[in-house]
Amino acid sequence: MNKLRTTLSDDQISALEAHLAGTLKPVTPPMEIVQRLRNRIHFPERQVIVLRLRDWQRMFLVFGGVMSGMLVMITVARAFFYLMRRHM
Amino acid sequence: MLDKEFNEEDVLTRAAQGDRDAFGLLYERYLDRIFNYVYYRTGNLHDAEDLTARVFQRAMNHIKNYTDRGVPFSAWLYRIAHNLVANWHRDRSRRQEIPINDVPVLPSKGDHPERNLVRSQEESTLLKLIRRLPPERQNLLILKFVENMSNAEIGKIMGRSEGAVKSLYHRTLLSLRDHIGDQHISLDND
Numbered sequence: 001m002n003k004l005r006t007t008l009s010d011d012q013i014s015a016l017e018a019h020l021a022g023t024l025k026p027v028t029p030p031m032e033i034v035q036r037l038r039n040r041i042h043f044p045e046r047q048v049i050v051l052r053l054r055d056w057q058r059m060f061l062v063f064g065g066v067m068s069g070m071l072v073m074i075t076v077a078r079a080f081f082y083l084m085r086r087h088m
Numbered sequence: 089m090l091d092k093e094f095n096e097e098d099v100l101t102r103a104a105q106g107d108r109d110a111f112g113l114l115y116e117r118y119l120d121r122i123f124n125y126v127y128y129r130t131g132n133l134h135d136a137e138d139l140t141a142r143v144f145q146r147a148m149n150h151i152k153n154y155t156d157r158g159v160p161f162s163a164w165l166y167r168i169a170h171n172l173v174a175n176w177h178r179d180r181s182r183r184q185e186i187p188i189n190d191v192p193v194l195p196s197k198g199d200h201p202e203r204n205l206v207r208s209q210e211e212s213t214l215l216k217l218i219r220r221l222p223p224e225r226q227n228l229l230i231l232k233f234v235e236n237m238s239n240a241e242i243g244k245i246m247g248r249s250e251g252a253v254k255s256l257y258h259r260t261l262l263s264l265r266d267h268i269g270d271q272h273i274s275l276d277n278d
Contacts, residue, residue, distance in 0.1 A: 008261055016261050016268075023211040023218070024233035029123045033137050040141040041115055041148065 100161060104151050111148055118162060119144075121235055122169050128230045129173045131219065139176060143169045163245040170227060177223070217267050225260045228253065 008016075029037075102110035122143050127136035146168050147154075154164050218229055227246060231237045237245075239253040246253065 006262065008258070008265060012265060013261060016264060019210070019214055019268075020229060020233050023214045024128065024229060026120070026234050027124050027127055029120065029127075029137075029140075030133075033123075033133065034119065037119065037137060037141050037144070038115070041144050
């Protein structure tokens with residue numbers, strides 16, 4: 001009796017496998033999921049984001065430097081014209 | 089992508105050197121398989137999507153550590169997926185049941201509607217039974233039936249010999265047969 005419980009006949013194996021094959025079918029992921037996953041995978045890693053932030057800081061410094069330089073040049077030009085007008 | 093053009097060894101080397109396009113090729117090649125595996129282990133699309141993304145992100149971050157020691161890249165990916173799914177189940181261990189409502193049960197062509205209904209009910213019940221099996225048995229069934237892998241291929245992924253996989257499969261079928269009997273699913277071949 002115990003042997004019967006621990007063995008499977010060929011018919012039972014075939015039937016079980018047919019049930020399993022019918023139930024466990026390959027699933028194709030929906031296109032929107034594939035696209036979202038692709039976007040997530042290509043999302044930059046933390047190091048890349050840090051690098052980009054560093055670049056952004058550098059850009060900010062460059063922009064600030066250019067603006068400061070322009071302010072100095074305008075101030076010098078104004079002083080120059082002021083002095084020229086006084087001499088004339 | 090044609091298999092002829094795909095030299096996995098070359099692509100893996102490039103991906104390990106940080107070539108994102110090369111990793112993209114690996115992603116395209118294995119996405120469906122990993123998604124299927126995670127989907128059947130979690131039972132819902134949302135978590136399957138999230139975990140699949142994490143599998144590939146982890147693979148991308150650690151691909152430099154991957155070395156081919158007789159273990160195919162696919163086996164390495166499945167192991168990552170297995171670990172993430174195990175963590176996912178651990179995190180949700182308080183839940184009593186995982187929703188399986190969105191698992192597709194597709195009718196076969198030419199079947200009578202009533203017969204389809206019975207079949208889909210049986211499939212739904214069988215899926216519940218499969219989810220109650222120990223994780224390694226679930227893995228085995230998914231790899232065998234969804235991925236159509238041989239015992240030898242499954243052995244490489246599960247880190248077992250071909251004979252051990254065969255034995256585990258037999259025990260899994262026995263266990264399923266006993267539970268199926270309680271659920272009134274017909275085991276008649278028709």
